[in-house]
Amino acid sequence: MGGMNMSATGIGASVRRKEDLRFLTGRGNYTDDINRPGQTHAYILRSPHAHAKIERLDISSAQAAPGVIAIFTGKDMAADALGGLPCGWQIHSRDGSPMKEPAHPPLVIDRVRHVGDQIAVVIAETLGQAKDAAELIEVDYAPLPAIAHPGKALASAAPQVWDEAPGNLCYDWVIGDEAEVDAAIKGAHHVTRIELTNNRLIPNAMEPRAAVGEYDRSTGDYTLYTTSQNPHVIRLLMGAFVLHIPEHRLRVVAPDVGGGFGSKIYHYAEEAIVTWASAKVNRPIKWTAERSESFITDAHGRDxxxxxxxxxxxxxxxxxxxxxxxxxxxxxxxxxxxxxxxxxxxxxxxxxxxxxxxxxxxxxxxxxxxxxxxxxxxxxxxxxxxxxxxxxxxxxxxxxxxxxxxxxxxxxxxxxxxxxxxxxxxxxxxxxxxxxxxxxxxxxxxxxxxxxxxxxxxxxxxxxxxxxxxxxxxAPSAVVGSLGARAGLYECGQVRVHPTGSVTVFTGTHSHGQGHETTFAQLVSDKLGIPIENVDVVHGDTAKVPFGMGTYGSRSLAVGGVAIDRAMDKVIAKAKKIAAHLLEAAEADIVFENGEFSVAGTDRKKAFGEISLAAYVPHNYPITELEPGLEETAFFDPLxxxxxxxxxxxxxxxxxxxxxxxxxxxxxxxxxxxxxxxxxxxxxxxxxxxxxxxxxxxxxxxxxxxxxxxxxxxxxxxxxxxxxxxxxxxxxxxxxxxxxxxxxxxxxxxxxxxxxxxxxxxxxxxxxxxxxxxxxxxxxxxxxxxxxxxxxxxxxxx
Amino acid sequence: MELKGEQHIPAPRQRVWEALNDPEVLKQCIPGCQTLEKQGDDKFTATVKAKVGPVSASFTGEVTLSDLNPPESYTISGEGKGGAAGFAKGGANVHLAEDGPSATLLTYTVNANVGGKLAQIGSRLIDSTAKKLSGEFFAKFSEVVASSESTPAAAPATAPAAAIQEPAPPPSPAPKPHPAEDHAHAAPAPAAPAHEAPVHRRGSSEAPPSYDKGIPPMILVALVACGAAIALFFI
CATH class of the missing domain: 3.30.365.10 (Aldehyde oxidase/xanthine dehydrogenase, molybdopterin binding domain)
Structure with a gap:
């Protein structure tokens, strides 16, 4: 496959990144750059305690503050029968029991469990007004003992995080044969022992998380703009499990995203809060994390x-x-x-x-x-x-x-x-x-x-x-499914050939600094033999891309790239049929090479653009056997x-x-x-x-x-x-x-x-x-x- | 999380004790103090506006006094809430010693904790803020007690007049006064000395800012700085 194109933009060429001009000159379009007509601003009141019972929560003074449109608490979300933030993977303990999976409401009801836990959202005309009003919310906490260190969490005297997870144990999982390994260790010439800690890290992507929720009362459609590595996954998780909005009523857009490193894979409470509340107040709502908020709300790593x-x-x-x-x-x-x-x-x-x-x-x-x-x-x-x-x-x-x-x-x-x-x-x-x-x-x-x-x-x-x-x-869906994944991990690619031969690629992966717009364009340029300038890559919008599982685990090229390649195979197969008709030859005799369809052994040929034009202007076209247009979609699930x-x-x-x-x-x-x-x-x-x-x-x-x-x-x-x-x-x-x-x-x-x-x-x-x-x-x-x-x-x- | 310090105050011990018991005196001496009210014999509430580095907020606090031994010593404990800025809680033991006939040496031991944004981004700045605020407090406090001492009639706001509003501080002339309950209405605590560098051990074996027990042992003043009512008394 590929490799036949010897241009400076094909596979193996160090093409300069197409996206750099916009990123390096401040032309990126990030979530916080998006402003919707009538937009309001959300500020989230967070717990200063690691563990406390909320004995009283009084929002009445705050509600009367200037500019305040609404204040919602966990009770309001519960009243709407919303779900909790779902976990996408289930692990089983060595005794066969499923992991302990406590509730994860977007706004807590009566207990906070980490510094930064969400208590209430204030929606106001300006961010300043929302923050000022949040100061007026009265919360009486009864602080409880807390445990932070994983090495001490299992101790019998450790404070308990969840009643349903005794001893703070989520699961006790094993792989391999312990007896066999113990025997080998016992009989060994030498055994090296080590004790170590993998230090807890805070991701610190350059762009803090942000979310803009919008509801259209005339259609019943919701739109969420969010800093996500996988907009379709967020649509699935938030729509199906939290807000109960069917997919066709929910559009999730992840525009330019300034780094993720994993921390922007997950479905976060703020996304659900602004989307849900935008319908409650019937106005768009923007929330953007401050840096110090990112430290206490973005998922951490290692530990x-x-x-x-x-x-x-x-x-x-x-x-x-x-x-x-x-x-x-x-x-x-x-x-x-x-x-x-x-x-x-x-x-x-x-x-x-x-x-x-x-x-x-x-x-x-x-x-x-x-x-x-x-x-x-x-x-x-x-x-x-x-x-x-x-x-x-x-x-x-x-x-x-x-x-x-x-x-x-x-x-x-x-x-x-x-x-x-x-x-x-x-x-x-x-x-x-x-x-x-x-x-x-x-x-x-x-x-x-x-x-x-x-x-x-x-x-x-x-x-x-x-x-x-x-x-x-x-990942291979069947394999991860058997291991507890609650989703498939294939990828989708769509290749739309325009009438004059330029191409738009739609990918379910998401680029937040990896250069997909260039790498994927190289794949297309190489395989279809067209200039890289004629290839555009679209990602990050559930209304544009058919489906996708996003970007993490170094999957974009290995899974998403193959889906695009498979879609191109389908494009070429159809184009060969069109070429055979135009060249009055048998389909089996058509050869595609360097962007040209030729009849094997002859000098008769058609350029890629001529075929695409025929597909959209089907005056001379095998219309009884083939539909017009040149656009194909492929899903790829790795082996x-x-x-x-x-x-x-x-x-x-x-x-x-x-x-x-x-x-x-x-x-x-x-x-x-x-x-x-x-x-x-x-x-x-x-x-x-x-x-x-x-x-x-x-x-x-x-x-x-x-x-x-x-x-x-x-x-x-x-x-x-x-x-x-x-x-x-x-x-x-x-x-x-x-x-x-x-x-x-x-x-x-x-x-x-x-x-x-x-x-x-x-x-x-x-x-x-x-x-x-x-x-x-x-x-x-x-x-x-x-x-x-x-x-x-x-x-x-x- | 223990901090010790001392402050020289140019007024007799009895006068210092009275002033520390006097909400009006404290209110004018505590930087950013908006309100200061006595809620009972051993409880005070206060509101203080304070700024610790990038964190600024209005703190409401409540403190409780115990082990009162006028005019020599008492214990203060309490908590201040700063809304989105977090909270401060802790306590201090305060001791007043005569330093000649017209001066007092105030010594204290403080335990304090901060939480939320104060811990997250303010902990590194709390010592310096506490020093600054306690400096301001003691400068003003010394001025007030000294002036009321010399010209009582000329200082209506701070002098015995205040004591009329509040029950007068117990006479307790005896060197060994009655135990706490008799003087439960006695008052506010002295605070952190301006000149005293917080004794503050940076975590030596862990990552950069890991302290032995979290927040650096900071001065009660820190609490004040954070607006805890404790702080109020302690600044």
Missing amino acids: HVTTAHLAMDKDGKFLAFKVETIANMGAYLSTFAPCVPTYLYATLLAGVYTTPKVFANVKAVFTHTVPVDAYRGAGRPEATYLIERIVSQAAREMGLDQAELRRRNFIKREQFPYQTPVALVYDSGDPGGCMEKALKLADYSGFEARRKEAAARGKYRGIGFSTYVEACGI NFSYPGGAHLCEVEIDPDTGVTQVINFTAVDDFGRVINPMIVEGQVHGGVAQGIGQALLEACVYDEEGQLITGSFMDYTMPRADNLVSFTLDTHNVPAPDNPLGVKGCGEVGAIGSPPAVINAVIDALSPLGITDISMPATPPKVWQAIRSARPPLAAE
């Missing part, structure tokens, strides 16, 4: 506490891997939350290794914190961090070189497709090939000399490894996940006087299968690695013992900045994906998946001469400085 054991034989061959994880769900179950620490985490625990036996037990717990859900990588960064930390520790304990221990355990290229002991079948890959290339690029053999040179300058230098695989291209992987090597230097860790080199060699636009792919890796370095060195979401978020602004929550990073050395070692029709694997999440363990392993390697074997993320200067001080004599010279 695992894990203990693991890796058993080895005398040669360092992995025999068994046992993992016990507590995963924080927060106060409510967000849309995808339950599947993140199970099917997106534990199924990856074989990593790139031939470990024959793997067992994992995951206990998901409720706490009085913001819900936790998928965040760039979702489960796979947690798995990769755990595996690569314990493998590196095992190498140190076994006295083996980091690269050598990995070599002994890699799944070899010829072993693919590879069935892991935790359900997945990796279709392709070459972990060893990726690592060897990375070792060369990073000059691994010269590292010890660099370490010595740094030591002479009084610095600790270390190198850290991460060799990883991830599963993305989410397997896709499996990008690679090797990340990080080199750091630590200043013992300040504890500051500086990334000196970062090398990533990734396997993306077939690459459509290398520049966009590189950009995705850059962003992902920057986020991974952020997690490893800077970012920490901290709740205090009372459940207060004390890292609730950019003063306290440290995002990575240019001066924390380095110019990355990036390369690829691509092995085409046989299970994907386009041969592609996905690249959006790998940077955030592969990099954190490489950074922390480098920090530990740097400090290993001091006997330090563990540093938790983020490796902040005070933490590193303290580790150094406690590990060596106070006055020791460098």
Whole structure:
């Protein structure tokens, strides 16, 4: 398929992003840019308590405030018999019982369960009036004890989040054979044990969430403009489960969206509130999060506490891997939350290794914190961090070189497709090939000399490894359905050929920074042989795109791209029939190449535009056999996940006087299968690695013992900045994906998946001469400085 | 979450105690104080407008006094609500010692917590705000008690006149006064010293702003700053 077009805009060309002109010159059209006639403004009163009973809620003074149109509380929503925010995935515990799934009303009734929980919405003529009126709402709280830390949530004395979830346990899930793994560990030559925390992160997309709800009384139609990664999913969840609006009466538009990283997948309360209330007040309503609101309402990421054991034989061959994880769900179950620490985490625990036996037990717990859900990588960064930390520790304990221990355990290229002991079948890959290339690029053999040179300058230098695989291209519907998904995860693509041969592509995926408008246009330009300027990509509007499941899990190209490709196949098949008629030849003799339909073995041909014109001006047309027009739709449901992987090597230097860790080199060699636009792919890796370095060195979401978020602004929550990073050395070692029709694997999440363990392993390697074997993320200067001080004599010279 | 501090006040202990009991004095000394009312022998309510960094709001608060030992010591506890800005709650032990015949040394120990937006984005700024507000409070308080001391007749608003409105502070001349209940109507607490840097341990082993127990141990003033009524007394 494709590849025949040798233009500078086809597959494999680093075409500059079509969307950049509008983004870089401030011409984007974001949700908050949308203003509807008669629009009002919503402000949401939120709980300052992590856990409290609402003893009295009096809105009467607020209702009388200037500009106030209406104030609604949870009781008003309950009176309209609205549903709660649904969870899209059901997990079953080891005893077969379904997970505990507490109610999740958009506005609470009588109890708040995290700081930021929604209590009431004030709708006023201006935002200022809404905020002023909210100050007049009187709430009497009876504060209750709160629990924020997942590691303490299961303790018998822990405050309880839900009566229906005793012990704060949402589910107790297992995969693998525990007895078998225990036996292997018992008989092993050496067992490496590790305890670690995957730090809780706050996504912080550049654009805060926003929603505009509008109701048309004359038609009964609702429209929601929202910052979403998947407008059709929101239409389904909000329409069917919360507001009970049939699909054809509800349009969801997700216009330009300024970053999501997972946090904009989920159906949030504010979307339902403004949509429902717009009918109550019969005027459009806009809500836009303030940055501090984003901190306490956007779903957070990660937050695992894990203990693991890796058993080895005398040669360092992995025999068994046992993992016990507590995963924080927060106060409510967000849309995808339950599947993140199970099917997106534990199924990856074989990593790139031939470990024959793997067992994992995951206990998901409720706490009085913001819900936790998928965040760039979702489960796979947690798995990769755990595996690569314990493998590196095992190498140190076994006295083996980091690269050598990995070599002994890699799944070899010829072993693919590879069935892991935790359900997945990796279709392709070459972990060893990726690592060897990375070792060369990073000059691994010269590292010890660099370490010595740094030591002479009084610095600790270390190198850290991460060799990883991830599963993305989410997902085969039948597989995920059998695992508890309550939706299919196929994708829809529609290709509309206009009369003069230009093309509009409608995709159910959503771009919020990934460059789909360019990548998908390249697919079309390449396959149909038309200039890329003649291709327009439309996404993000349920009234325009037939259907879609949105963008997450690096699925847009691997699933959505294939749907577009399939629609193009249908377009070409129909166009061939038209060409056969026009060229007076048999359909079987028509060949389509470089944008031209020709009769095989002759010089008779028609350009693509001539065929499309004939389709819309059917004067000379096989009208009895074929309908006019040239527009096709395809749905694609993948047969397997896709499996990008690679090797990340990080080199750091630590200043013992300040504890500051500086990334000196970062090398990533990734396997993306077939690459459509290398520049966009590189950009995705850059962003992902920057986020991974952020997690490893800077970012920490901290709740205090009372459940207060004390890292609730950019003063306290440290995002990575240019001066924390380095110019990355990036390369690829691509092995085409046989299970994907386009041969592609996905690249959006790998940077955030592969990099954190490489950074922390480098920090530990740097400090290993001091006997330090563990540093938790983020490796902040005070933490590193303290580790150094406690590990060596106070006055020791460098 | 414990903070200790002291403040030198240029007035006799009895006068300082009375002034701290006097809602009118407190009202004019507490920065941003809108109302201050006695709700009973041991309860006060107040409204204070305060700004902590980017968070500004009107706080309503209620405080309770206990362990009254005039004119030497008492305990104050309470809570202030700032609507969307969050809340502050906590308590303090206050002690007055004679520092010569015409001066008093006020020492205090404070425990405080803030929640909501104050914790989220204001916690880093609370110490400095508390220092600023307590500085303002003590400057004014010292001025008022000193002037009323020297020229009682000239200071009608602050002087014994106020004591007419409120039941006069118990005489309790004895060095060892009666226990609390006898003086339950006694009053407001002294506050945080302006010059005292909050003793405040940044979390040493965790992420950047993780404090030992959440919010930095801040001064009662912080409460005040947050508008807690406690703060009222304590500023």
